[in-house]
Amino acid sequence: AQTVTQSQPEMSVQEAETVTLSCTYDTSESDYYLFWYKQPPSRQMILVIRQEAYKQQNATENRFSVNFQKAAKSFSLKISDSQLGDAAMYFCAYLMNRDDKIIFGKGTRLHILP
Amino acid sequence: DAGVTQSPTHLIKTRGQQVTLRCSPKSGHDTVSWYQQALGQGPQFIFQYYEEEERQRGNFPDRFSGHQFPNYSSELNVNALLLGDSALYLCASSRLPWLEETQYFGPGTRLLVL
Numbered sequence: 001a002q003t004v005t006q007s008q009p010e011m012s013v014q015e016a017e018t019v020t021l022s023c024t025y026d027t028s029e030s031d032y033y034l035f036w037y038k039q040p041p042s043r044q045m046i047l048v049i050r051q052e053a054y055k056q057q058n059a060t061e062n063r064f065s066v067n068f069q070k071a072a073k074s075f076s077l078k079i080s081d082s083q084l085g086d087a088a089m090y091f092c093a094y095l096m097n098r099d100d101k102i103i104f105g106k107g108t109r110l111h112i113l114p
Numbered sequence: 115d116a117g118v119t120q121s122p123t124h125l126i127k128t129r130g131q132q133v134t135l136r137c138s139p140k141s142g143h144d145t146v147s148w149y150q151q152a153l154g155q156g157p158q159f160i161f162q163y164y165e166e167e168e169r170q171r172g173n174f175p176d177r178f179s180g181h182q183f184p185n186y187s188s189e190l191n192v193n194a195l196l197l198g199d200s201a202l203y204l205c206a207s208s209r210l211p212w213l214e215e216t217q218y219f220g221p222g223t224r225l226l227v228l
Contacts, residue, residue, distance in 0.1 A: 046219070103159070
């Protein structure tokens with residue numbers, strides 16, 4: 001069965017600094033998708049970034065980028081120039097191709113220090 | 115363009131009761147997935163509905179059932195509530211084949227079972 005592990009329950013970063021959130025996953029599949037979702041106190045789950053496993057190039061969305069290491073089954077999220085609005089729970093998630101259910105990690109709570 | 119909406123926002127029930135949660139998908143979406151998020155955990159997939167039928171189901175008992183209407187909105191029903199059913203219930207909508215589109219989440223319904 002596929003699993004997603006986030007080993008950092010909480011992290012803190014100074015405003016304007018860079019922070020990296022870690023995620024590892026376990027799968028025997030070769031065709032899948034990985035995501036980072038953000039869940040602020042409002043509870044709404046918001047997609048931050050998405051990576052297709054068949055793509056070598058790491059995905060980037062403005063201040064957010066990933067380091068996707070397929071062989072190591074690692075998928076970390078880097079947030080540059082951290083802002084107060086980045087404070088939230090961040091979930092790493094996996095979806096096997098042609099499947100319907102997203103598998104989430106337990107999350108990392110990110111605090112932004114002013 | 116309205117996003118995914120859910121009702122009610124909060125709900126308090128007692129053990130043994132039944133509850134119905136509602137979800138309206140994002141405009142243009144035809145697929146609805148339900149997730150249960152216990153406190154401090156990542157969301158867990160309950161089931162997905164497409165064309166008014168359950169496409170896939172996670173590891174949840176038959177007490178959890180659902181329905182999708184012709185307008186693509188969906189209901190989640192939970193019978194014989196247990197204390198352990200207390201959680202945030204998230205609805206996500208997408209368009210099949212959904213990989214052309216991200217799963218968009220609603221704000222959730224917080225259920226408390228006393």
